Amino acid sequence: MLSKQALEEYREIHRQETGEIISDEKLVDEAINLLTLFNFVYRPIKKEWLKEYGKRTRDNSDMAKRKTKVANKDGSQPKPEKCKTTETNS
Numbered sequence: 023m024l025s026k027q028a029l030e031e032y033r034e035i036h037r038q039e040t041g042e043i044i045s046d047e048k049l050v051d052e053a054i055n056l057l058t059l060f061n062f063v064y065r066p067i068k069k070e071w072l073k074e075y076g077k078r079t080r081d082n083s084d085m086a087k088r089k090t091k092v093a094n095k096d097g098s099q100p101k102p103e104k105c106k107t108t109e110t111n112s
Contacts (some may be wrong), residue, residue, distance in 0.1 A: 024050065024054070029046075029050065034055045074112070
């Protein structure tokens with residue numbers, strides 16, 4: 023069961039978001055439904071999963087960069103970009 027303080031906080035958030043004041047019964051139902059949904063959706067991320075995800079995204083990013091350097095859409099090799107230099111007149 024939820025504490026009175028938690029229900030009052032939820033009531034105030036609901037009122038601010040919707041402009042409605044709801045009954046205690048509906049308030050409890052909505053709060054419990056929200057917490058149940060959160061319980062199904064939220065799962066803590068293990069540190070090793072986070073490390074693996076970071077490794078995979080770096081690998082995929084590097085691969086994408088290499089692929090864009092390989093060929094243009096028509097199959098031709100990309101031309102290297104020329105550095106723009108400014109000439110100074112003495």
